[in-house]
Amino acid sequence: MKLGLAIEELHRSENHLARVLLAVSDRHKADHEVFYVARDIAGWSQRHVAELARIGADFGVDLDAEPEGEPGILEKLQQATSDLLGRRPEPGLLLLADLRHVHREAAGVSLDWELLAQAAQGARKRELLGLAERCHPDTLRQMRWANAKLKESATQALVS
Amino acid sequence: MGRIDRIAEPWGTRTPYGPGETWPTRVDSYLADGLTEDDVDRWVQTASILHSNGDAYDMAVKDGQIVGVRGRAVDRVNHGRLGPKDLYGWQANNSPDRLTRPLIRRDGELVETDWDTAMDAVAGRVKELLDERGPSSIAFYTTGQLFLEEYYTLGLIAHGGIGTNHVDGNTRLCTATAAAALKETFASDGQPGSYTDVDHADVIVLYGHNMAETQTVLWSRVLDRLAGPNPPQVICVDPRETPVARAATVHLAPRPGTNVMLMNALLHEIIGNGWVDRGYVDAHTVGFDELAKRVQDYPPEVAAEVCDVPVEQIREAARIIGQAQRLLSTVLQGFYQSHQATAAAVQVNNINVVRGMLGKPGCGILQMNGQPTAQNTREAGADGDLPAFRNWSNDSHIQDLARVWNVDPMDIPHYSPPTHIMQQLRYIEEGSIRFFYVTATNPAVSLPELTRIRSLLSQERLFLVVQDLFLTETAQLADVVLPAATWGEKTGTFTNVDRTVHLSEKAVDPPGEARPDLDILIDFAHRLDLRDKDGAPLVKWSDPEGAFEGWKECSKGRPCDYSGLSYDKLRGGSGIQWPVTDEHPDGTEHIYVDGQFWAQPDYCESYGRDLVTGAPLDETEYRALNPTGRAVLKAAEYLPPHELIGVDFPFQLITGRTLYHFHTRTKTARAPQLQAAAPEVWVEMSASDAADRGWSEGDLLAVTTPRGRVEAKLRISGIRPGVLFLPFHYGYWDEPAGHEPDGHGRAANELTLTDWDPCSKQPIFKTAAANATRLAPGDGPAAAPTTTGSRPVAGDVPPTRGGAAAEAVEELATGGAR
Structure with a gap:
């Protein structure tokens, strides 16, 4: 069985999504809602990372329960820069690109959860299926957030 | 007598x-x-x-x-x-x-001018911008203090005429979460309560609602019940020892920013103990299983730890609520202006819904309003929503509105939710909004992080119009100031939180050349030559009663139906509760009788939002969730506040009101008795925090956050330890510098952070980390009222009195x- 592989891949992709969300947050400190919500929902991916590491042990994979990418000096610098650039129009377009990126990454993670859930069902791994059922809705909400924020921001960024 | x-x-x-x-x-x-x-x-x-x-x-x-x-x-x-x-x-x-004459900025100074010059400058700048940059460069920010007729006309001009999506009111600061919470649970705004519920209730729960100071007469009604036979039990949730807290059977004083934790624990107890009306839930709701699952993770022990409230108190409150026969719940700024605002307010709805306590005497929810006409800002579309609770994401509602206004549906912006004020400011910051028309509100004092606000509003590239009674802090930054008539000098209607519509008639003439807001707005529309699709003037009325008749047509068949009302009907007798229709000519005391809601997918105002991310649900999602229009039970996980205390900023700062003032004191400071009762800013701290530092009543403190500094005298009050309170009324118009601090900040919003609830977009004024230091020992007590939440618990403080003049x-x- 390759369940361990699937868990490992999801652990990687959730870690990556958390980092992407935190990076988007840092880049858009002057867009306060993006700054805060991206951080709040990065927390979901970080929680998934910890849970995947825990369950990974049952399937013979040794994964780090600590999520990667706590903000360091570079990220703080990024926040300060984004504040300083707040008076310029370009961040609006950058935000659209970043939200598109979040949506794509979250969509990938969503598919990974689908794969894991299918496998868990096939292998009759109840606990693993329960984990997927618990976590996957968070991923869908992350996607919907990126989609909605993109829709909301597009007109002003492109028309004005 | x-x-x-x-x-x-x-x-x-x-x-x-x-x-x-x-x-x-x-x-x-x-x-x-x-x-x-x-x-x-x-x-x-x-x-x-x-x-x-x-x-x-x-x-x-x-x-x-x-x-x-x-x-x-x-x-x-x-x-x-x-x-x-x-x-x-x-x-x-x-x-x-x-203000008695229009003002215009010439060579950096505001100078008097005539109406034609002022209005041509305003309309001229709008026309230029429409040509150069389109409608998305134009924004409107109004209030909760104009009349229904004025809001409806403003919404028509902005949405139907200019075609901008950037319309909001300062109701965003006071009542946006009320609307958002109602839209989440009932898919439509509209208050499922009536003041008469106070007459019948056996349990009244006030969530973050200092009714004694914000609605004194309603509180008198509660006090009269408490003084009579078989009084109700009162539960108060508030970190301060307010008059409500002092009258309460149970007073829960949670840490600021933990409301959702507390509410989830209350629901945990109510559901866990089976205090649920299963028949009602099965017949009239969706989402109960998800709600039950969500609150499972929030036992009172966990909440007691996070909220720092004794676990027995949480259990006792839950028991009283769970065993109530007639439950009235009210909510205000302690929830609306705090972290996770909508999620917390929605849990209040959930309590009444799972207990089946709606739509009958004594059973209601009052998601309160903060301002006299805030309900109309929301109804008539001046908060950016479409008028009469139409759904911006339902195409048939847009077509119907286009029919009423006789415009092309494409001309009504509905591609995304309306742009709330905090986002408008962001667009002003990045330079895509260039014209900002402010009516009857004072953002240079009332919005968070004032250094930022002042710098945004002072930008050369922004054309700022302020329409007001006085030269407010914001007006001092304007390019054009328009002198407006106020209450008593013009006619119109407005509606309170229990849906009672009142007529307010003109009693006297306005001073000088000041004009009613409605007249100014119609003049503005004419100068812009706004027209409907047949080439007739877009605004078809010229007086308040005409506007009211237009509104009646617009609201007919919608939840807030005014079609059975008229000025004549409102004259002489009592106010009347909407909906008022042919079938209900005397109004409607209770809505949502027998679990009948306005939540059907084709009819509802909103499909709801994600309580954490704020992402709107689309029509398909909502139809799948709630095909037959029941009440929606939903809940969110608790998230820690965004700004946490630490070594440098060890206190939590909350801001709020006092009984004697309103908003930024533009009127109340000019009423001698009110001004004398609360003449100067103060800061509240608990007795234990003051004792730890060796500070006394009246000491001069500096309160700081990463964003600014305020100086105020210390009032040692019954506030919970670890929390500071500052009243937000005090700005600078009656100080030397006029619109900004003269070295000594006193506006609470120098300190607040720029953050808002993603669902209601209401700014968060009650969850900032702050520090306090003593600048000098006191030369007398703080000038804070002794009759209210600022009642002293230490020191020798003379009681607040009005004397013969009062x-x-x-x-x-x-x-x-x-």
Whole structure:
């Protein structure tokens, strides 16, 4: 069985999504809602990372329960820069690109959860299926957030 | 008839009554010095404009001036009573520093000009921008203090004429979460409660709602129940020891920013103990299983830890709520302006819904409003929503509105949710909004992080128009200032939180060249030459009654149906609760009777949002969730506040109101009795925090956050340890620098952070980390009221008194003189 592989891949992709969300947050400190919500929902991916590491042990994979990418000096610098650039129009377009990126990454993670859930069902791994059922809705909400924020921001960024 | 100092006794004399009885009448009045009712030329009907309760009263007019007020005994809201701001606030109308001529900026200075010059400058700049940059460069920011007719006209001009999506009101700061929470649970705005529920309730729960100070007359009603036979039990959730807390059976004082944790724990107990009306839940709701699952993770022990509230208190509160027979829940800024605002307010709805306590006497929810006409800002579309609770993401609603307005549906922006004020500011910051029209509000004092706000509003590239009564802090930054008439000088209607519509008639002429807001807006529309699709003028009315008739047509068939109302019907008697239709000509006391909601997918105002991310649900998702239009039970996980305390900033800072002032004091500071009762800013701290530092009542403190600094005298009050409170009313218009600090900040919003609830977009004023240091020992107590939430618990503080100048008259229905 390759369940361990699937868990490992999801652990990687959730870690990556958390980092992407935190990076988007840092880049858009002057867009306060993006700054805060991206951080709040990065927390979901970080929680998934910890849970995947825990369950990974049952399937013979040794994964780090600590999520990667706590903000360091570079990220703080990024926040300060984004504040300083707040008076310029370009961040609006950058935000659209970043939200598109979040949506794509979250969509990938969503598919990974689908794969894991299918496998868990096939292998009759109840606990693993329960984990997927618990976590996957968070991923869908992350996607919907990126989609909605993109829709909301597009007109002003492109028309004005 | 008795005389009473209503500064010293804000709630007046008790008139006790029992459950199910009619609240006794007590007629309050106040006339200017030396005058009696015999001196009054005429009485003119109106309602409260300096708070949100909707008290009905008459203005006394003598020699063309307002000289006093008298409560209307016939009215369902107040049964004759008035609050201190009603009794004394009208004097601001007669203030000598009213704006009487338009002002325009010339060579950096505001100078007087004529209306034509001012309005041509305003309309001219809009036309230029429409040509150069399109409608998305134009934004409107209004208030909760104009009249329905003015909001409806403003919404028509902005949405139907100019075609901008950037429309909001300062109701975003006070009542946005009320609307959002109702939209989440019932898929539509509209209050499922009535003030008469106070007469019947056996349990009244006030969530972050200091009713004693924000709606004094409604609190008198509660006090009269408490003084009568079989009184209700009262539960108070508030980190301060307010008058409500002092009257409560249980007072929960959670850490600021933890409301969702507390509410999830209450629901955990209520559901866990089976205090649920299963029949009601099965017949009239969706989402119960998800709710039950969500709150499973929040046992009272966890909440006790996070909220720092004794676990027995949480259990006791849950038991009282869970066993209530007639449950009235009310909510205000302690929830709306705090972290996870909508998620917390929605849990209040959930409690009443799972208990089946809706749509019958004593069973209701009042998601309160903070301002007198906030309900109309929301109904008429001046908060950016479409008028009459139409759904911006439902194409058939847009087509219907386009029919009413006779415009092309494409001309009404509906591609995304309306742009709330905090996002408007972001667009002003990045330079895509270039024209900002502010009516009757003062963002340079009332919005968070004032250094940022001042710098945004002062930008050269922004054309700022301010329409107001006085030269406010914001007006001082404007390019054009338009002098407006106010309450008493113009006619219109407005609606309070229990859906009672009142007519307010013109009593006197406005000063100088000041004009009613409606006239100014219509003039603006004409100068822009806004037209409907047949080439006729877009705005088809020229007076308030015409606008009201237009609104009746627009609201017909919608939840807030005014079609059965008219000015004539509102004259002479009591206010009337909407919906008012042919079938219900005398109005509707309770909506949502027998679990019938306005939540059907084709009819509802909103499909709801994600409570954490704020992402709107689309039509397909909503249809799948709630095909038959039931109440929606949903809940969110608790998230820690975004700004946490630490070594440098060890306190949590909350801001709020005091009974004697309104908003940024533009009117109340000009009423001598009110100003004297609360003349200067103060900061509250608990006795234990003060003792730890060796500080005393009246010491001068500096309160700081990463964003600014405020100096204020210390009031040692019953606030919970670890928390500081600052009233937000105090700006700079009556200080030397005029619109900004002169080295010594005193506006609470110098300190607040820029963050808002993703769902309601309401800014968060009650979750910042702050520090306090002592600058100097005190030379006397802080000038904070002793009658209210700022009541001192230490030191020798003289009680707040109004003296002879504040003596008002009370007439009890029984004829009993006080």
